[in-house]
Amino acid sequence: xxxxxxxxxxxxxxxxxxxxxxxxxxxxxxxxxxxxxxxxxxxxxxxxxxxxxxxxxxxxxxxxxxxxxxxxxxxxxxxxxxxxxxxxxxxxxxxxxxxxxxxxxxxxxxxxxxxxxxxxxxxxxxxxxxxxxxxxxxxxxxxxxxxxxxxxxxxxxxxxxxxxxxxxxxxxxxxxxxxxxxxxxxxxxxxxxxxxxxxxxxxxxxxxxxxxxxxxxxxxxxxxxxxxxxxxxxx
Numbered sequence: 001x002x003x004x005x006x007x008x009x010x011x012x013x014x015x016x017x018x019x020x021x022x023x024x025x026x027x028x029x030x031x032x033x034x035x036x037x038x039x040x041x042x043x044x045x046x047x048x049x050x051x052x053x054x055x056x057x058x059x060x061x062x063x064x065x066x067x068x069x070x071x072x073x074x075x076x077x078x079x080x081x082x083x084x085x086x087x088x089x090x091x092x093x094x095x096x097x098x099x100x101x102x103x104x105x106x107x108x109x110x111x112x113x114x115x116x117x118x119x120x121x122x123x124x125x126x127x128x129x130x131x132x133x134x135x136x137x138x139x140x141x142x143x144x145x146x147x148x149x150x151x152x153x154x155x156x157x158x159x160x161x162x163x164x165x166x167x168x169x170x171x172x173x174x175x176x177x178x179x180x181x182x183x184x185x186x187x188x189x190x191x192x193x194x195x196x197x198x199x200x201x202x203x204x205x206x207x208x209x210x211x212x213x214x215x216x217x218x219x220x221x222x223x224x225x226x227x228x229x230x231x232x233x234x235x
Contacts, residue, residue: 006033007042009065011072013217016058016206020220022049028220029060036227047072048180048209053093054081056206057214075210076160078177081203083188086170088198092128092185102198104170112172115194116162119187124154128185157182171202 016025023046030044043066047059056079059072086104090096129152158179166173176184185201192199207214218226 006037007039007063009061009063009068011065012060012062012223013212013214014058014060014223015214015217015219016050016055017220018055019052021052022046022058025058025220026060029062029223032224032227033062045069048077050206051093051095051185051204053095054204054206056204057209057212057217058206059209059212072209072212074180076177076179076208077182077206078175078208079184080165080173080175080205080207081184081188081201083172083174083191083199084170084202085172085192085195085197085199087200088189088192089200090129092183092189093201093204098200100198102192104197107169107195107197109167111195112164112167115191116164118194119162119191120159122156122158125157125183125186125190126152126154127183128189155181159187162187175207 012029014025014029016022026044026046030042033039033042033044042063044060044062045066047061047069050056050058061069061072085102085107087098087101089098159182160177160179162174162176164172164174176182176187178184184204188199188201205214
């Protein structure tokens, strides 16, 4: 594959590693392409952020294809992950320490499965304060890290399917299909409340965006190896 292919536009499916930001993946892909083809400037962007503590499918667009990023972002997402019940964190995941603990002895499989029903369809959802959403010109996570609080308005999201795949209390594994803008961390926090306890997201992997699946994605090292063997086809 030549530099023109990337400048004209490519859609790359990358399996984002744990503890990388989506921005770091974009920077790495851009740097590798520029280095391999001696390109001074090329547009590279991603179609939907994954938190550092999440892994999985990241759609990367290069060159002219970056104009279509919004189209990919708008597609339905599929995630698998784990909610740990009995404890909450300020970030709704493992980025921050547990701030409160709750009982779990009353939680039954029936209660868990019945509680999933209130999280399907169009539902109101408040984004976590530890998020990149801007309010009054400031990122919410900057407000949170400064120890400040602010009112966050609920937004409507659509959850097409929310299924519990394994129950081993206090951990509950799940699979969810949802619309753009859904925060799975908020879903974990809200699900904990729904079962009269607390909850936070302890693992997350994005497995699909529309018809694109993580099984067809490349790791960063695999992408780098492909660049040095330009005859190798893109997945």
